Amino acid sequence: MLRIGVIGVGGIAQARHLPTFANMKDRVKIQAVSDINSELAQKVATEYDVPVVVQNYEDMxxxxxxxxxxxxxxxxxxxxIAALEAGxxxxxxxxxALSAQEAEKMVETAKRTGKTLFIGFHYRFMKESQAAKKIMGAGEIGKPLVVRVEALRRRKVPGWGVFTNKELQGGGSLIDFGCHHLDLALWLLGNPEPVEISGATYQDLSTSGDLVNMWGDIDASTFEVDDHATAFIRFRNGASLFLETSWAANVADDKESVRISGDKAGLDVFPFAVYQSKHGLLVDQVPHWLPGPDDPSILQAANFVDSCLGVGEAIVKPEQALQTSRIIDAIYESSLTGKSVRF
Ligand SMILES: NC(=O)c1ccc[n+]([C@@H]2O[C@H](COP(=O)([O-])OP(=O)(O)OC[C@H]3O[C@@H](n4cnc5c(N)ncnc54)[C@H](O)[C@@H]3O)[C@@H](O)[C@H]2O)c1
Structure with missing residues (x-):
């Protein structure tokens, strides 16, 4: 039985972590919760029958x-780092983390302490992503050449929490939303080494003063982060990746797409399809059924628990998440300097 403590019991903890772990009663006990908002922590503890409630996370x-x-x-x-140091x-x-520098310290601490450090990139656990990883692993698309990643929302800046506060979040649409799709693409490619990154970020949509936003009110005067970002990444193995992400794009509709074109075939992750040539024909393969739960948090939580209990290997490796952080940092840096970043 793994005794888990949940630190910060706001939106995502209540939407995903608490209900998912609560459903794993044979392997997990939610033993403690912590939040600087003690009233909220107490309310959640009562709802999930959690015995230990603390304000300072170290006390759990x-x-x-x-x-x-x-x-x-x-x-x-x-x-x-404090939790890893405590074993x-x-x-x-x-x-x-806010930056690759912080992420490096986390990786170093996990290595030294030998504990699992797992980053919640749950897009890797979607059925479509798992299917794409299988196809890529079997070599069906051959050598990946060009990757297109789009993570676009039309006028949906998160209007709750602290998402538009640079000091607390480190950035906006790129670090918060596009990070999932970028991480997924990198993982599917086998985390190749980037050699050059060029990026541009914008905050014009949300600071123009007349933002129509579907996800709550946005205060233009306190909006400090990017709401739209683009990047072009070249990898040492010759592959290249286009990224566009936004919380607020003026586009026809929301779009979440990871598209990989290889020298033998190509694939779309969302919705999942493989594009091949076979027997002189061009064939599109669309699965009739994909295995796995609809909610990727279930697989993610199970994989995390397996790793903690030493019965399975973590799918999200901290070194891979660090690479995603390095690339995000480079996109922000390139946007600021107007020059590409070389690794
Ligand atoms: N995987 C996803 O798709 C996904 C979705 C939403 C949020 N998130 C991530 O989850 C994190 C939280 O986002 P959220 O939407 O739940 O935010 P939120 O504001 O709803 O909740 C955060 C909670 O943390 C508490 N808190 C702040 N500082 C604390 C501290 N030092 N110790 C203990 N508690 C503290 C706050 O009081 C609040 O209750 C962010 O990093 C966000 O990027 C991930």
Missing amino acids: FDQVDAVTICTPNKFHANIA KHVLCEKPM
Whole structure:
């Protein structure tokens, strides 16, 4: 039985972490919760029958085996490092940290302590992503050449929480939303080494003063992060990746797409399809059924618990999440300097 503590019990903890772990009663006990909002922590503890409620997260360390970190991004690194140092396994929500520098310290601490450090890139656990990984692993698309990643929302800036606060979140649409699709594409490609990154970020949509937003009110005067970003990444193995992400794009509709074109075949992850040539024909393969639960949090939680209990290998490796952080940092840097970043 793995005793888990949940640190930060706001939106994502209540939507995903708490209900998912609560459904794993044969393997997991939600032993403790912590939030700087003690009233909220108490309410959640009552709802999920959690015995230990603390305001300072360190006070739960002697009563748990693992923690899940669901606080604003600014606190991810410090909490993760403290938990690892205390000998606890860590599931930390994405993005890994505010910067690659912080993420590096997290990786170093996990290596030294030998504990699981798992970043909540749950897009990897979607049925379509798992299918794409199988096809890529079987070599069916051959050598990946060109990758297109789109993570676009039309006028849906998160109007709750602290998502538009740069100090607490580190950035906007790129670090918060596009990070999932970028991480997924990198994982499907086998995390190749980037050699050059060029990026541009914008915040014009949300600061123009007349933003029509479907996900709550946005205050243009306190909006400090990107709401639209583009990037072009070249990898040492010759592959290249176009990225476009936005919380607020003026486009026809929302779009989440990871499209890989290889020298033998290509694939779309969402919706899943494989494009091949066979017997002189061009064939599109669309699965009749994809295995796995509809909610990727279930597979993610199971994989995390397997890793903590030493019965399975974590699908999200901290070094891979660090690479995603490095690329995000480089996109922000390139946008700021107007020059590409070479690795
Ligand atoms: N995987 C996903 O798709 C996904 C979706 C939403 C949010 N997230 C991530 O989850 C994290 C939290 O986002 P959210 O939407 O739940 O935010 P939220 O604001 O709803 O909740 C955060 C909670 O953390 C608490 N908190 C702040 N500092 C704390 C501290 N030092 N110790 C303990 N508690 C603290 C706050 O009081 C709040 O209750 C962010 O990193 C975000 O990127 C991931």
